Amino acid sequence: MSILLTGGVGYIGSHAAVTLAQIGHKVVLYDNLSNSRADVVSRLARILGHAPVLIEGDVRDTELLAQTLRTYSVSAVMHFAGLKAVGESVAQPLAYYDNNVTGTQCLVRAMRRCGVRKLVFSSSATVYGEPQYLPLDEKHPTHAVNPYGRSKLHVEEMLSDLAVSDADWRIACLRYFNPVGAHSSGLIGEDPNGTPNNLMPYIAQVATGRRDRLSVFGGDYDTPDGTGVRDYIHVTDLADGHLAALNFLGRDDAAGWHAFNLGTGTGHSVLEVIQAFERASGMNVPYEIVARRPGDVASSYASSDKARQILGWQAGVRLDEMCISAWRWQQHCAQL
Ligand code: NAD
Ligand code: WQD
Secondary structure, three states, X not given: OEEEEEOOOOHHHHHHHHHHHHOOOEEEEEEOOOOOOOHHHHHHHHHHOOOOEEEXXXXXXXXXXXXXXXXXXXXEEEEOOOOOOHHHHHHOHHHHHHHHHHHHXXXXXXXXXHOOOEEEEEEEHHHHOXXXXXXXXXXXXXXXXXXXXXXXXXXXXXXXXXXXXXXXXXXXXXXXXXXXXXXXXXXXXXXXXXXXXXXXXXXXXXXXXXXXXXXXXXXXXOOOOXXXXXXXXXXXXXXXHHHHHHHHHOOHHHOEEEEEEEOOOOOEEHHHHHHHHHHHHOOOOOEEEEOOOOOOOOEOOEOOHHHXXXXXXXXXXXXXXXXXXXXXXXXXXXXO
């Protein structure tokens, strides 16, 4: 099957490209390279033995999208393209609504025009906001608390409306928890520009000595050790979840709109992640506990029962292995 991956050069899209290509799907990457580098394609070629097609373009360019869908006889789309930094979204909300909401609108227009109606969308656990209960299941009320989260929620609602309006659409919104780690080759991984916002890349940069110490945001949460608890999921497990969603969309009972959590179901505290990374790397990760980060919740972790029951998918990689792969990537990355 020929599958278009918008944002396919980015962190999660590039790992999904490997999973899909390795079982024989033809992948077409479509990316404006605003948060990624074209050399990822040559790294993918080293993993796969062939380079996937890259179309350099923006998801807001409906014409180029339609032309790409036709040229490569695309049957399904995985939509990773978008902006994802919470703090930046507060400072530049219009950029977030434009890229994430308008971008998706342009994409589904192009898809409709070309008769492509299978879509897997990169959503986020951020759509749940402050948990009212744990683990978070898909029935938990949604209440995004920042422009990034609201842009994801708007897209989910738009896609749900679209599926109601036309029974031919098959749409899976995958709500990722905290993706971390890298491909076992060490050739692709997460490579944030500037100071990392997220925990794992920050720890990795402290372990290499690129940064002095980690600031642990809050030590007085109502959690076993007082630090924030999250559901970290390995990026290749996430990629497998995309393949499972794609297979599901091919089934007779898959018409309409569906939301699935992709998490492990297990929460780990910041201190547990630091300790696991120290074990994985053999390096010291100095840290200090500082004030809470505004907007953070104490704990967030998934119930992935729905994904297990309907998609037949379950995460398998544990925290230690997540850290080993992140460290391997960090060392590769640092050498280049
Ligand atoms: P990423 O920034 O590494 O990848 C996104 C890719 O999309 C980049 O290659 C970027 O160049 C491209 N892109 C951005 N805007 C575009 C546009 N207008 N047109 C074409 N390409 C564009 O991010 P990622 O971590 O791989 O995230 C992928 C998706 O998953 C995003 O939609 C993100 O919101 C979502 N998500 C990520 C996380 C996470 O923690 N990484 C968690 C939940 C959801
Ligand atoms: C994890 C834990 C922090 C950095 C974010 C987005 C969310 C989703 C995933 C896209 C928390 C603590 C972090 C640091 C720290 N992205 N921490 N020091 O906040 O759960 O989720 O990424 O959809 O929308 O909000 O992930 O990795 O930033 O934080 O102590 O330097 O690590 O307080 O407890 P988060 P994170």
